[in-house]
Amino acid sequence: KLVVGLPAGGSFDSIARIVAEKLPSRLDRPVVVENRPGAQTRIAVQAVKGAAPDGNTLLVAPGVAIFLYPHLFRQLSYAPFTDLKPVTQLVSWDIVLAVAADSPITSFEEFRAWATQNPDKTFYGTSGTGSLQHFLGVSLAKRLGTPLEHVAFKGGKDAVTALLGGHINAIVMDAGEVVPLAQAGKLRTLATFSAQREPALPQTPTMRELGLGDLETSGWAGLYVPAGTPEPVIGKLNAAVTDILALPDVAARIAELGMRPAGGPPQKVDALAREQFEQWRDTVAQSGFVAD
Numbered sequence: 001k002l003v004v005g006l007p008a009g010g011s012f013d014s015i016a017r018i019v020a021e022k023l024p025s026r027l028d029r030p031v032v033v034e035n036r037p038g039a040q041t042r043i044a045v046q047a048v049k050g051a052a053p054d055g056n057t058l059l060v061a062p063g064v065a066i067f068l069y070p071h072l073f074r075q076l077s078y079a080p081f082t083d084l085k086p087v088t089q090l091v092s093w094d095i096v097l098a099v100a101a102d103s104p105i106t107s108f109e110e111f112r113a114w115a116t117q118n119p120d121k122t123f124y125g126t127s128g129t130g131s132l133q134h135f136l137g138v139s140l141a142k143r144l145g146t147p148l149e150h151v152a153f154k155g156g157k158d159a160v161t162a163l164l165g166g167h168i169n170a171i172v173m174d175a176g177e178v179v180p181l182a183q184a185g186k187l188r189t190l191a192t193f194s195a196q197r198e199p200a201l202p203q204t205p206t207m208r209e210l211g212l213g214d215l216e217t218s219g220w221a222g223l224y225v226p227a228g229t230p231e232p233v234i235g236k237l238n239a240a241v242t243d244i245l246a247l248p249d250v251a252a253r254i255a256e257l258g259m260r261p262a263g264g265p266p267q268k269v270d271a272l273a274r275e276q277f278e279q280w281r282d283t284v285a286q287s288g289f290v291a292d
Contacts, residue, residue: 001031001032001033001034001056001057001058002016002019002020002031002032002033002034002058002059002060002223003034003036003044003047003048003057003058003059003060004016004033004034004035004036004037004044004060005036005037005038005040005041005042005043005044005045005059005060005061005062005065006035006037006041007035007037008035011176011257011258011259012060012062012221013033013035014253014257015060015090015091015221015254015257015259016033016060017033018244018250018253018254019090019223019241019244019245019250020032020033022244022247022250023240023241023244026240026243026244027236027237027240040065040069040130040291041061041062041065042065042069042073042076042077042078044059044061045059045061045065045077045078045080045084046077046078048084048224048225048226049078049083049084049226049227050226051226052226053225053226053227053228053229053230054229054233055225055229055230055233055234055236055237057225057226058087058223058224058225058237059084059223059224059225060090060221060222060223061084061221061222061223061224062219062220062221063132063219063220063221063222063272063273063276064131064132065080066080066081066084066222066224066273066277067080067273067274067276067277067279067280068130068132068135068276068277068280068284069291070277071277071280071281071284071285072130072284072289072290072291072292073290073291073292074290074292075292080273081270081273081274081277082227083226083227084224084225084226084227085224085225085226085227085228085229085234085266086222086223086224086266086269086270086273087222087223087224087225087234087237087238087241087266088222088223088237088238088241088242088245088262088263088264088265088266088268088269089220089221089222089223089262089263089264089268089269089272090220090221090222090223090241090245090261090262090263091220091221091254091257091259091260091261091262092218092219092220092259092260092262093174093175093176093218093219093220093258093259093260094174094175094192094193094194094198094201094218094219095132095133095136095172095173095174095175095192095193095194095217095218095219096172096173096174096175096178096179096189096191096192096193096198096201096204097111097124097140097170097171097172097189097190097191097192097193098163098170098171098173098178098181098182098187098188098189098190099111099163099169099170099171099187099188099190100163100164100166100186100187100188101185101186101187101188103169103188105169105170105188105190106188107190108190108191108205108210109210111170111190112144114169115144115146115147115148116144116145116146119146119147120147121169122146122147122148122149122169122170123148123149123150123151123167123168123169123170124137124148124149124150124151124168124169124170124171124172125150125151125152125153125159125162125163125168125170125171125172126150126151126152126153126159126171126172126173127152127153127154127155127156127158127159127173127174127177128152128153128154128155129150129152129289129291130289130291131152132217132219133172133173133174134150134152134172135280135283135284135287136172136193136215136217137150137172138150138283138287139214139215139283140172140212140215142283143212143214143215151168156173156174156177157177159171159173160173160177160181160186160187163187164186170190171187174219174258175192175198175200175201175258176257176258176259177258178201179198179200179201179258182201183200189201189204190204191204191205191206191207191210192204192205192206192207193206193207193215193216193217193218194206194216194217194218195208195216195218200258217276217279220262220269220272222269222273223237223241225237234266238265238266241263242263242264245261245262245263246261246263
């Protein structure tokens with residue numbers, strides 16, 4: 001079974017079900033998706049951590065549960081690099097800085113200038129406190145040398161509503177939420193934090209192009225099993241899932257969610273997680289933020 005730490009109907013649930021639909025023919029056994037929402041996916045992680053290490057229980061984990069939560073929670077009930085073993089990276093997605101379409105700010109340089117001139121009036125919204133987007137804003141403020149006040153909402157829709165209502169100046173959000181609104185003429189995108197330009201936003205520069213390459217990052221999700229799972233079992237799971245992610249129909253369905261299929265060996269996603277773990281260590285510590 002694939003365990004998902006978020007409710008049915010969301011993007012992570014959809015990814016799990018896309019993969020689960022194709023797995024039985026490759027593993028010769030039924031595959032189900034089990035939603036274990038709550039505690040920012042930590043309940044699901046705990047369930048998989050305690051499962052038998054036989055390859056029958058897998059975790060669909062947002063990358064933040066691996067590389068960011070250890071810095072946020074003083075009482076985290078798992079050690080991601082010892083309690084879990086990676087199978088593969090499932091998907092990745094871009095994160096975007098955007099303003100309302102009717103904002104006087106029309107470029108990143110204008111945003112930089114406006115924030116510098118209005119240090120007590122620049123508010124950016126995200127879908128939650130302690131999110132990757134939250135800390136991207138913290139890092140951006142540090143690089144710009146001017147305060148950016150974080151406003152956390154219960155979800156992306158609430159953040160967009162506040163932005164369009166003029167209550168905040170900008171949002172830092174996943175491309176899957178931003179792109180449809182930008183294409184509908186409601187949002188203006190200023191920059192993406194990813195390594196390459198977002199295909200659906202070809203005119204939007206990356207932070208690296210803007211001289212802020214140290215802010216480069218993407219959202220991602222990976223597939224994990226309990227520590228102690230034999231390497232041959234992980235290898236079989238990796239081959240099956242990587243093959244599924246390479247299918248054109250799967251790639252198309254994932255693209256509809258605003259994401260890109262990934263795949264690759266376990267070592268690739270493990271290296272990514274460890275790199276981002278180090279990348280965000282100081283930023284979180286210096287912010288003084290703790291989630292518990």
